[in-house]
Amino acid sequence: MNEKTVTSEILSVLGAMELFRGKDRDELTEWLGPAPFEGGAECEPIMIGAGQRIIEQESFGNSFYILIRGTVAVTLMPEGRLLATLTPGNFFGEMTLISGLPRSANVTAVTPCCLIEVPRRAFELWMRKPGAFRDTMDRVYIERGLANHLMMIPELAAIEPQLLRDVVKKARLRIYSKDETIVQEGDDGDSLFLIRDGYVRVVKNMAGGERRTVAYLKDGAYFGESALLRAERRSASVFAMGKVEVIQVMKEDFFALVNRNERIADHLVRIDQKRQEAEQASAGSTTRLGFVGEVVERGLVKATSALVIHLNACTRCGNCVDACAELHDGISRLTRHGMLFEAPSRAPQSAPEPFLVATSCMHCLDPECMIGCPTGAITRDVNGEVVIQDSCIGCGNCARRCPYGNISMADALPQAELEKQRTGTPTIGGYLKFWRTPENEPMMHEIEKNNQKAVVQRIAVKCDLCRDYNYNHGCVHNCPYSAIERTDAETFLDALRSGQ
Amino acid sequence: MKVAPIKASRSRFSASWMRSGRIDYLWQTFAVLSVAGLSWLYFSMYGQLPPDRNRVLVLAFGCAGTILAVLAASLSVRKRLAYQGVGKLSAWLNAHIYIGIVSAFAILYHSGFRMGSPVPAILLSFYWFTIVSGVMGLWLSRKVPPLLTAIEENPAIIEDLLSVRAECLRGMLELAAGGSAKFSALVKDSLLPQTASWKRMGRFYRNRTTFAEEISAFQKEQEWALGWLAAPEHRAYQRAGEYALRVNKMNAELLLHRVMRGWLTIHITTTAAMFGFAALHIFSVLYY
Numbered sequence: 001m002n003e004k005t006v007t008s009e010i011l012s013v014l015g016a017m018e019l020f021r022g023k024d025r026d027e028l029t030e031w032l033g034p035a036p037f038e039g040g041a042e043c044e045p046i047m048i049g050a051g052q053r054i055i056e057q058e059s060f061g062n063s064f065y066i067l068i069r070g071t072v073a074v075t076l077m078p079e080g081r082l083l084a085t086l087t088p089g090n091f092f093g094e095m096t097l098i099s100g101l102p103r104s105a106n107v108t109a110v111t112p113c114c115l116i117e118v119p120r121r122a123f124e125l126w127m128r129k130p131g132a133f134r135d136t137m138d139r140v141y142i143e144r145g146l147a148n149h150l151m152m153i154p155e156l157a158a159i160e161p162q163l164l165r166d167v168v169k170k171a172r173l174r175i176y177s178k179d180e181t182i183v184q185e186g187d188d189g190d191s192l193f194l195i196r197d198g199y200v201r202v203v204k205n206m207a208g209g210e211r212r213t214v215a216y217l218k219d220g221a222y223f224g225e226s227a228l229l230r231a232e233r234r235s236a237s238v239f240a241m242g243k244v245e246v247i248q249v250m251k252e253d254f255f256a257l258v259n260r261n262e263r264i265a266d267h268l269v270r271i272d273q274k275r276q277e278a279e280q281a282s283a284g285s286t287t288r289l290g291f292v293g294e295v296v297e298r299g300l301v302k303a304t305s306a307l308v309i310h311l312n313a314c315t316r317c318g319n320c321v322d323a324c325a326e327l328h329d330g331i332s333r334l335t336r337h338g339m340l341f342e343a344p345s346r347a348p349q350s351a352p353e354p355f356l357v358a359t360s361c362m363h364c365l366d367p368e369c370m371i372g373c374p375t376g377a378i379t380r381d382v383n384g385e386v387v388i389q390d391s392c393i394g395c396g397n398c399a400r401r402c403p404y405g406n407i408s409m410a411d412a413l414p415q416a417e418l419e420k421q422r423t424g425t426p427t428i429g430g431y432l433k434f435w436r437t438p439e440n441e442p443m444m445h446e447i448e449k450n451n452q453k454a455v456v457q458r459i460a461v462k463c464d465l466c467r468d469y470n471y472n473h474g475c476v477h478n479c480p481y482s483a484i485e486r487t488d489a490e491t492f493l494d495a496l497r498s499g500q
Numbered sequence: 501m502k503v504a505p506i507k508a509s510r511s512r513f514s515a516s517w518m519r520s521g522r523i524d525y526l527w528q529t530f531a532v533l534s535v536a537g538l539s540w541l542y543f544s545m546y547g548q549l550p551p552d553r554n555r556v557l558v559l560a561f562g563c564a565g566t567i568l569a570v571l572a573a574s575l576s577v578r579k580r581l582a583y584q585g586v587g588k589l590s591a592w593l594n595a596h597i598y599i600g601i602v603s604a605f606a607i608l609y610h611s612g613f614r615m616g617s618p619v620p621a622i623l624l625s626f627y628w629f630t631i632v633s634g635v636m637g638l639w640l641s642r643k644v645p646p647l648l649t650a651i652e653e654n655p656a657i658i659e660d661l662l663s664v665r666a667e668c669l670r671g672m673l674e675l676a677a678g679g680s681a682k683f684s685a686l687v688k689d690s691l692l693p694q695t696a697s698w699k700r701m702g703r704f705y706r707n708r709t710t711f712a713e714e715i716s717a718f719q720k721e722q723e724w725a726l727g728w729l730a731a732p733e734h735r736a737y738q739r740a741g742e743y744a745l746r747v748n749k750m751n752a753e754l755l756l757h758r759v760m761r762g763w764l765t766i767h768i769t770t771t772a773a774m775f776g777f778a779a780l781h782i783f784s785v786l787y788y
Binding site: 309311312313314315316317318319321322323326327336337340354356470472474476477478479480481482483 | 582589593641
């Protein structure tokens with residue numbers, strides 16, 4: 001935004017907000033000012049017509065919105081329950097930017113609206129500075145996060161809103177890092193935990209001193225109710241498997257909820273019984289949580305679009321890599337190395353099915369690569385694709401942060417060189433792929449080596465799901481043996497379970 | 501001012517392998533019906549018609565076979581177009597296989613089960629060689645990947661295998677050069693031949709074992725050599741043995757990769773030769 005677009009209406013609305021407490025008009029104009037570099041993401045005023053959807057539930061986004069004029073409704077699908085009606089001076093969309101999770105509700109314009117769309121990069125910069133903005137955002141994140149999460153639990157839908165608000169006020173949001181202990185076996189049970197984001201591992205001490213993982217729980221699940229209902233000590237330890245956000249409901253608040261609603265009590269007792277039975281069965285079994293456990297442990301479960309190669313069908317012809325390189329200016333965004341898994345076979349008595357999760361962006365649910373990009377070049381669109389924009393300056397931060405090595409740094413060659421690569425005269429050896437050797441393989445770095453004058457800039461490259469080709473994934477479309485697949489972890493696991 | 505864009509798509513998903521069974525089934529149905537139709541035409545009409553109409557029928561079989569063969573061969577053009585909106589390569593491969601089968605029957609009926617003069621005889625030989633090599637390729641594409649998966653530790657491309665093999669070989673020879681004369685001789689006479697041993701490569705294929713599963717048995721086999729060496733050289737000999745077995749395993753993997761590439765070379769070469777002779781045959785028929 002420039003000085004012309006920052007109107008007095010915007011400044012007066014922002015000035016009255018708690019977020020910008022203590023900021024004068026000049027400071028606000030500076031905050032909303034243009035990006036510090038050309039092409040960078042910046043705040044923009046947007047106009048929305050009545051009835052138009054601003055945020056789609058379950059979509060991903062890179063923006064936070066401040067309402068300047070008009071009214072918007074926040075509703076929860078599928079039943080379209082109205083959660084809130086927001087008026088000028090309110091804000092929304094911060095939950096996805098902080099947690100990395102998909103949008104938790106729909107936001108629709110009730111009347112024509114004027115909003116300020118704040119891009120992720122600007123939002124992160126504001127959050128870094130201590131002050132009213134960060135403090136308010138932290139408080140609102142916890143309150144809204146708790147309220148949204150509790151309202152999504154069917155058993156709590158019938159509870160009085162006042163009681164729920166009381167629980168929300170008293171509950172605590174706790175954030176754990178990888179391998180941190182959330183609950184220790186044998187400790188007193190003083191609270192119930194609801195997982196808001198991430199995965200946890202439930203570990204139990206078995207007879208003979210063996211420590212066995214008995215379950216993996218993910219967001220939406222809860223634990224710790226058993227010790228409360230039975231007035232016992234904790235029967236298992238719970239560890240965070242990455243960054244985990246949990247909501248801790250203390251014992252007295254838990255019983256306040258349970259005593260007021262019989263449905264919740266019945267439900268919890270039923271769940272507790274089932275869990276006890278499952279744990280007993282697991283304790284008696286000699287098998288472990290093999291494949292599913294491995295998928296969770298190695299991070300595949302975070303994938304929204306993993307590149308899976310079925311090794312028993314892959315002839316290693318290399319068409320997938322060649323196609324990817326051909327579609328992306330000679331630089332392949334996938335390599336046929338990565339995580340090897342052995343899935344239980346669909347047919348009984350037969351060998352497990354090996355597959356490879358190739359080194360190619362998985363478009364994680366909670367992408368670590370997006371944290372701290374100095375230019376905001378790495379973003380996520382509404383469908384969840386993590387994309388690198390042209391504003392990448394090649395700092396390599398995202399490549400270092402990606403835990404799976406799925407982002408690489410490559411030489412961005414001048415357009416003329418790329419054109420030469422595309423239109424160069426093919427050799428006979430190059431035409432006949434079966435005769436391909438490192439000598440006749442078209443390699444970008446070779447061109448670069450032969451042209452020392454070329455100005456080479458390093459940029460981050462990763463799989464973009466072939467956006468420029470209408471999402472017809474080059475690797476999948478060019479596998480002659482249908483051995484390659486793009487899928488999310490849950491769909492893939494379901495497919496294996498159902499034997500499709 | 502801009503309006504917030506909202507779109508929704510399943511762009512992150514691309515499920516092809518789950519549906520491949522159904523597509524196979526459709527192609528199989530097409531092939532069976534086409535072959536049945538061609539066979540009915542040939543056995544019910546050939547020889548029953550007047551000579552001039554008989555000749556038209558034979559020519560029709562020839563034309564159909566040639567057109568189908570050209571269509572089947574268009575797979576190689578599709579391979580050159582990474583993605584230009586022309587369908588999945590797996591669908592093209594299915595078309596290639598089943599159209600190829602139908603064309604084989606059309607050409608067979610065109611030939612009337614006779615070899616004829618030299619040009620058609622050579623053409624037919626190449627044609628059948630192409631068909632057989634195609635069937636062979638289909639068989640290899642089903643058999644080689646599981647075997648390769650069983651013996652490799654991580655999928656690797658041929659260039660990687662070549663460079664790692666060279667490194668291992670260099671490592672083994674450096675160890676030999678740095679040791680005593682006896683050590684060096686043992687590495688060269690006992691371990692070096694093992695790197696290219698067909699028998700040992702056969703063990704990888706037969707037992708479907710990886711390097712980690714084979715190494716202890718290999719070290720046991722080589723224990724006799726330790727008696728000839730001084731104790732400080734025992735570990736170096738074992739390391740040289742690890743290199744030797746690793747090179748052998750890579751040779752086993754490379755052989756499978758080369759079988760796949762070699763088969764394709766043969767298939768494409770015979771196809772090219774077949775089309776050359778087909779052109780000659782068509783020209784000679786039209787000329788005379």
